[in-house]
Amino acid sequence: MILEDRVAIVTGAGSGIGRGGAEIMAREGAIVVIADLSPERSEETAAGIVKEGGRAEARPTDVADDSAMEELIKGTVGDHGRLDILHSHAGIQVEGGLEEVTLEGMDDSWKLNVRAHFVAARLAVPQMKAHGRGSIIFTSSNSGVFVDAGILAYITTKAAVIMMTKQIALDYAKFNIRCNALCPGWVDTPFNDPYMRQMGGRQALEEYVQNQIPMGRWATVGEIAESILYLASDRSSFMTGQALVIDGGECFG
């Protein structure tokens, strides 16, 4: 198993991509701490992993709450002795272009999609330094590498986190701490509900996916989870500061 006994934290792991990543890391031997805003969903993910013979525990956490984040990281290191992998995944999508997006929506987007990753990484790196290695994964989006219509708050924050990834990668390479950005395209999870509303419903979104994505379909959670495993493990041991795009060709189609 390629992550035998590694300790991982995954935020937003109560559903969708975060849950898929937590599950695949646990299957490869990691001890995974499930940190979702929802206590129920955190427990559900952890219980599912344990049922399959893996190791996981729920530590419900709001990534926008700095003291809760400190408790999450310090508590994990207190219980398991170290932190090898941080997958800072939770984020939000606020709809609207320049004139539609609210000021509050813009502020919330920066708080979750950028600041929360910064806070998580800032707390994680001293622990990783102490053990001579670490892999940090920030979830961005393919929307961070190309321009998409009508989602100004999302595009700007997802692009910003890619630049933060590169800066952290550069500064911490000498400590054997790698930092990469995960950039999925369309994955069918509840996360897309706001954009679906904005587009005019399910049918319109299905047509968009079929017509705009060169591969003509959604990504599965499993396909994105494989990339999470790659970034978390030594399989990507010489890769840092990169934005890994997994989107069926959408961003250049």
Ligand SMILES: NC(=O)c1ccc[n+]([C@@H]2O[C@H](COP(=O)([O-])OP(=O)(O)OC[C@H]3O[C@@H](n4cnc5c(N)ncnc54)[C@H](O)[C@@H]3O)[C@@H](O)[C@H]2O)c1
């Ligand atoms: N689904 C997609 O198509 C897609 C594509 C590109 C990027 N992403 C990125 O993936 C992440 C989430 O997507 P998903 O598909 O896994 O979504 P999802 O809706 O399936 O799951 C998101 C989880 O995050 C949790 N969450 C929300 N706010 C939180 C907070 N403040 N603190 C902790 N947990 C919180 C929710 O409770 C939920 O369980 C986002 O960062 C998003 O930008 C998703």
